[in-house]
Amino acid sequence: MxxxxxxxxxxxxxxxxxxxxxxxxxxxxxxxxxxxxxxxETRAVETVGQLLRKGEIDKEVYGLSRLQEDEGEAKGKADPHALALHFDLTxxxxxxxxxxxxxxxxxxxxxxxxxxxxxxxxxxxxxxxxxxxxxxxxxxxxxxxxxxxxxxxxxxxxxxxxxxxxxxxxxxxxxxxxxxxxxxxxxxxxxxxxxxxxxxxxxxxxxxxxxxxxxxxxxxxxxxxxxxxxxxxxxxxxxxxxxxxxxxxxxxxxxxxxxxxxxxxxxxxxxxxxxxxxxxxxxxxxxxxxxxxxxxxxxxxxxxxxxxxxxxxxxxxxxxxxxxxxxxxxxxxxxxxxxxxxxARASRSVPTAVLVALTHDDSWDAAQDVAAQLRSRGIPTEVAAKAEKFGKQIKFADRRGIPFVWFTDDDGTHQVKDIRTGEQVVAAPETWTPPAEDLAVQVSTAAEPAAAAV
Amino acid sequence: MxxxxxxxxxxxxxxxxxxxxxxxxxxxxxxxxxxxxxxxETRAVETVGQLLRKGEIDKEVYGLSRLQEDEGEAKGKADPHALALHFDLTxxxxxxxxxxxxxxxxxxxxxxxxxxxxxxxxxxxxxxxxxxxxxxxxxxxxxxxxxxxxxxxxxxxxxxxxxxxxxxxxxxxxxxxxxxxxxxxxxxxxxxxxxxxxxxxxxxxxxxxxxxxxxxxxxxxxxxxxxxxxxxxxxxxxxxxxxxxxxxxxxxxxxxxxxxxxxxxxxxxxxxxxxxxxxxxxxxxxxxxxxxxxxxxxxxxxxxxxxxxxxxxxxxxxxxxxxxxxxxxxxxxxxxxxxxxxxARASRSVPTAVLVALTHDDSWDAAQDVAAQLRSRGIPTEVAAKAEKFGKQIKFADRRGIPFVWFTDDDGTHQVKDIRTGEQVVAAPETWTPPAEDLAVQVSTAAEPAAAAV
Known part of the structure; x- marks a missing residue:
């Protein structure tokens, strides 16, 4: 990185x-x-006069000017009404x-x-x-x-x-x-x-x-x-x-x-x-x-x-x-x-906890229903865009660190797979919930490198 | 406003x-x-060349220059490497x-x-x-x-x-x-x-x-x-x-x-x-x-x-x-x-749900203990800075829309007052919790003004 x-x-x-x-x-x-x-929040710009009010500053300030402004309109650096980006928030x-x-x-x-x-x-x-x-x-x-x-x-x-x-x-x-x-x-x-x-x-x-x-x-x-x-x-x-x-x-x-x-x-x-x-x-x-x-x-x-x-x-x-x-x-x-x-490191690269896989290309609508039910209970969920082979859809989740993939069989049975362990269970979109630690992205401290003594 | x-x-x-x-x-x-x-997030600045890449734009762009830059260093508007503030996020x-x-x-x-x-x-x-x-x-x-x-x-x-x-x-x-x-x-x-x-x-x-x-x-x-x-x-x-x-x-x-x-x-x-x-x-x-x-x-x-x-x-x-x-x-x-x-309007002007009042100037430390206990359970809490008359401390809360004021008697009894109703109850800092709607600021829709039909 x-x-x-x-x-x-x-x-x-x-x-x-x-x-x-x-x-x-x-x-x-x-x-x-x-x-x-x-x-x-305050605006990003102040007048130069305001920024320099306390006299000389040792910060390098970025001044602003409109690219399309007329020549006559251009303001000199010394103009206290000219605009500049703030260099602190105080x-x-x-x-x-x-x-x-x-x-x-x-x-x-x-x-x-x-x-x-x-x-x-x-x-x-x-x-x-x-x-x-x-x-x-x-x-x-x-x-x-x-x-x-x-x-x-x-x-x-x-x-x-x-x-x-x-x-x-x-x-x-x-x-x-x-x-x-x-x-x-x-x-x-x-x-x-x-x-x-x-x-x-x-x-x-x-x-x-x-x-x-x-x-x-x-x-x-x-x-x-x-x-x-x-x-x-x-x-x-x-x-x-x-x-x-x-x-x-x-x-x-x-x-x-x-x-x-x-x-x-x-x-x-x-x-x-x-x-x-x-x-x-x-x-x-x-x-x-x-x-x-x-x-x-x-x-x-x-x-x-x-x-x-x-x-x-x-x-x-x-x-x-x-x-x-x-x-x-x-x-x-x-x-x-x-x-x-x-x-420190994030537990995955996306907010998504569940990817709803597509069995057929025309099951997108039913998959959206599943996703809406999960989201209504606060579970971040994506729906696959194409009914690719399940292996490819699982790989899509794996590359992003999405822990669960949801499958709906043709007979309407729902199953959810933890792709880290391979465990797959029958589940209902109205009730299934991931473990708390998988619901949202966790940021955890990595093992600390040897720090010098105080 | x-x-x-x-x-x-x-x-x-x-x-x-x-x-x-x-x-x-x-x-x-x-x-x-x-x-x-x-x-x-992307940086606030792009090069002018990047912003104008798709040809003429109809947006007015703000160019940047360092106020302290040397004369020879100044870049013309036409310089594609000059910096400017982005005008959109796409x-x-x-x-x-x-x-x-x-x-x-x-x-x-x-x-x-x-x-x-x-x-x-x-x-x-x-x-x-x-x-x-x-x-x-x-x-x-x-x-x-x-x-x-x-x-x-x-x-x-x-x-x-x-x-x-x-x-x-x-x-x-x-x-x-x-x-x-x-x-x-x-x-x-x-x-x-x-x-x-x-x-x-x-x-x-x-x-x-x-x-x-x-x-x-x-x-x-x-x-x-x-x-x-x-x-x-x-x-x-x-x-x-x-x-x-x-x-x-x-x-x-x-x-x-x-x-x-x-x-x-x-x-x-x-x-x-x-x-x-x-x-x-x-x-x-x-x-x-x-x-x-x-x-x-x-x-x-x-x-x-x-x-x-x-x-x-x-x-x-x-x-x-x-x-x-x-x-x-x-x-x-x-x-x-x-x-x-x-x-729409916020239910109060500050995040604070509870103001811990001071009985004496030297009770600040004990008040901080109460506040720390409330905060540890997610209750936004401030401590008064001075042991002014209780009426003044209540007014401090009232002006900000802080719903509750906490009092600790000399004998160590804690009481909390809902300053909107005047109701005051004995409470323990380890267990007392405000009603859910008072815990965090609520933003609610005001009565909508008559809107034109579609």
Whole structure:
């Protein structure tokens, strides 16, 4: 199944692969709805002005133009009214909330599962078209911090329900980091975050150099910032470790308390799934408190499979602010990995559980009656199109993984054959039902390949 | 709910409207899977060369370019390798079939529910971004005609399951029409079809003029062509009516026999839902046999809500041909109409069935335990974020249509209140279950407005 997309960066799945993706999407939807999140979709396009509203973005954006448009009509890249494809679901959601504020009940909790596009260089885990599954809660004016805790728990539950390897949510808090930097006298906190964000790529020595050369940090300041970023605990002991660094600042205290609440709840409700990781920075983005990245254990080089955090200032309407907190699962990144490493598989390639065979070409109508009776009881059923030899009709089912073939004799006797075992029994179309595990396609985890230790 | 899209032609739904759309999508998926159709998705973009492969198209196509691309990199409109958004799902599906022929089992039956884009002038029933739900069956080399019959029946069943007014599939056959035109000596059959396609817009007198002025038809030829287009029957009596016109031609015979098979099966299996309508032409498209359009009774001016047909030559790979037959439902057109005329409504605006109230701020953790128990039995549940007065917490539920609020006393007694009736009962989180009709959101048909007679 090692096919290459015919257009680099635009993956397409075969039907049996799509069944794995559908299983992932259905599972996420089920968990999100169990937690009361409402589905919405936003249009695929935004105005360029909207996409660039928060200033420079590091995402490659696809602009749109009508092929048949008149020359004079063509809009320049700089035109803020020109249309472009969205590169995430958070910016469009913020726009949607502001536009529809009068129709929504706040705090508003929604999930959104859609494709997004980025014109970046494709590589494993990075496509140009990919599906994201987001949950967010947005408040009107304020939003209790408890939603930060809840969002992390919902995502841990959702990821646990997927056929994927073990994962870790790595959580930090911008207030904690920024308060700490201020406490040691580094006031360009955005600059420090940008440098710390490079830690995994370039290592601590080079980050220290950057802090000194670009931000004028002293040796001691650089070392303190690196010590903070080195803290990683599976429980709330990070608090004592930060305190031991001897820095005091009000914002730091607030951030410590917030992160402690998240980790404390996670230790109880999602044990082993969440770590406090004080190196997490989340680059340029609009986050103001909690920040999250997620790795698959043993697949760390794939990058984060679920990211997000708290944003207090992304959406506003005049004086009215809509603070939010949300996380975004990279569905295509996960599904690509599941498929390329054969981590899960569909039990058959089609929804069909029963093929109704044709004895004669003119028995199609009677076969449709049988099929209609089976379908009325929820059994996915196809009817053969031609009265080929039974061997050929059975092969038709076998190639697709359809487990049962139905035969109707000339005397009206019905029989159904399990083509995997060869067992054939007399059956009535009004009552016969396949075993539950054969009714719908099952997606099951294959034996997991040896994963690296945590 | 008469909101206007903030970008003309790009509709977005409120959460309670989206629930109606989800109901439509889930219903279509269920029916398609019951009939053994496999889900696939294709990428949103095709190359311009692929989209224009069949020559001129009358759809307005959106081209793509990277906003950050270098000047020299910019591709002209004429570049066949430039990318553009797909304008339907049939052309991408044909490309997918050819590319993946070695991995698919033929006849291959798939459904595909995705957004498509056309840069046309928006009006009621015509958006620039809209969702289509397609089913097709494609063969390798040949495809039994029976699939034409089956596709029509599946679509009639799918549409019957939706919360929409009564509908009619209007079915014709290109072979029938082309054979007839040849039989009366009009050999530019594409030209005749183009003129006949304008019948509803400009009327028979002007179509007759067109046939004479543009195609050199005689009075008698024009009248015969119009007589054919005037035939519309709810059963197979159209055969006798065509025969009575005294035209003989082999292709005509083949088309008559094909259409007769479709109508014959529909009279039995989808009574009242299908008519033979010999005026249906389907414009410029790639159809070679069966052609279908569908109207909502009483909403004819909305245009076709489901169209398609047989295409024998859309997909090929060298000498290998992949004939297909398929139909496409205009989901956004249907949902827009359902919403604008209030034809169906969701029973509440959120998935949540139960809100767990907080007695004290520190009872959040115990409330999460209750919620987890309810969710583990499939009951969508939210937990309040703050221990506000019970009246305020009840109002939170009421605004969203959440039917039940759960209270836990300090002594650990649980009670659940139906906030619609005020009834409150002692309940256990391990066993209490809401009535089936309250468990999940229900979408039900509102009283139908007076519809025009057929």
């Amino acid at each position: 090692a096919r290459t997309a015919s257009l680099s960066g635009f993956p397409e799945w075969l039907p049996e692969e799509r069944l794995v993706e559908l299983h992932v999407l259905d599972t996420l939807r089920r968990v999100f709805e169990l937690h009361g999140f409402s589905s919405i 910016v469009p959601f913020a726009r949607y909330v502001v536009e529809n504020a009068g129709y929504l009940a706040f705090p508003f909790r929604r999930y959104q599962i859609q494709k997004v596009w980025r014109g970046e260089r494709p590589q494993e885990g990075r496509a140009r078209e990919f599906t994201q599954a987001d949950i967010d809660v947005v408040g009107d004016g304020d939003l209790p911090f408890r939603y930060d805790v809840e969002i992390a728990l919902v995502i841990a539950e959702a990821l646990s329900a997927l056929p994927i390897p073990d994962f870790r949510l790595r959580i930090n808090n911008r207030k904690l980091a920024e308060g700490f930097y201020r406490g040691i006298g580094l006031d360009d906190t955005a600059g420090v975050l940008r440098s710390i964000d490079k830690l995994e790529k370039i290592g601590p020595a080079k980050v220290a150099e950057l802090l000194k050369s670009e931000l004028g940090a002293t040796d001691d300041q650089a070392q303190k910032a690196l010590q903070l970023a080195g803290i990683r605990t599976e429980d709330t002991s990070f608090v004592a470790q930060v305190r031991a660094l001897g820095v005091s600042n009000d914002l730091l205290d607030e951030g410590l308390s917030e992160l402690e609440q998240v980790i404390d709840a996670a230790v109880q409700r999602a044990p082993g799934k969440v770590v406090a990781d004080l190196s997490i920075a989340r680059g340029l983005d609009y986050y103001t408190g909690t920040v999250v990245e997620t790795v698959l254990v043993g697949h760390e080089q794939l990058g984060s499979i679920c990211s997000g955090g708290r944003y207090d200032a992304l959406a506003s309407k005049g004086n009215r602010k809509f603070p939010g907190v949300g996380l975004s699962i990279g569905v295509t990144r996960l599904v690509s990995r599941i498929l390329s490493q054969d981590l | 008469a909101r206007t899209a903030s970008l003309s032609g790009f509709p977005e739904w409120l959460p309670e409207e989206r629930l109606v759309e989800l109901h439509v999508l889930d219903t279509l998926r269920r029916v398609f899977e019951l009939h053994g159709f496999s889900s696939i 052309v991408p599906f044909a490309r997918y079939v050819v590319e993946n022929a070695g991995y698919l089992a033929f006849p291959f039956r798939r459904y595909q529910i995705q957004k498509v884009w056309r840069g046309e002038r928006p009006q009621e029933g015509r958006a620039r971004e809209f969702t289509q739900a397609d089913i097709d069956v494609v063969g390798d080399g040949d495809l039994p005609f029976r699939y034409d019959v089956e596709i029509a029946l599946v679509i009639a069943e799918a549409l019957s399951a939706l919360p929409i007014p009564d509908f009619r599939l209007r079915i014709n056959n290109r072979k029938l029409a082309e054979g007839f035109y040849r039989g009366i000596g009009l050999d530019d059959t594409a030209g005749v079809l183009r003129s006949i396609d304008k019948l509803e817009k400009i009327g028979p007198a002007k179509v007759a003029e067109l046939l004479k002025s543009e195609l050199g038809a005689t009075d008698d030829q024009a009248q015969k062509a119009l007589q054919l287009a005037g035939i519309r029957t709810e059963d197979t009596s159209f055969v006798a009516q065509v025969r009575a016109l005294g035209v003989s031609n082999d292709l005509l015979d083949e088309g008559l026999s094909e259409l007769e098979q479709v109508i014959d099966a529909a009279v039995q299996r989808a009574p009242g839902k299908v008519v033979a309508d010999l005026s249906i032409a389907r414009g410029l498209d790639y159809y070679t046999g069966t052609v279908v359009e569908t109207v909502l009774v009483g909403h004819e001016q909305l245009g076709s809500i489901c169209s398609g047909g047989r295409y024998d030559a859309l997909a090929s790979k060298g000498n290998r041909k992949f004939p297909g037959v398929g139909l496409s439902i205009g989901v956004t057109r249907l949902v827009s109409r359902i919403l604008s005329q209030d034809l």
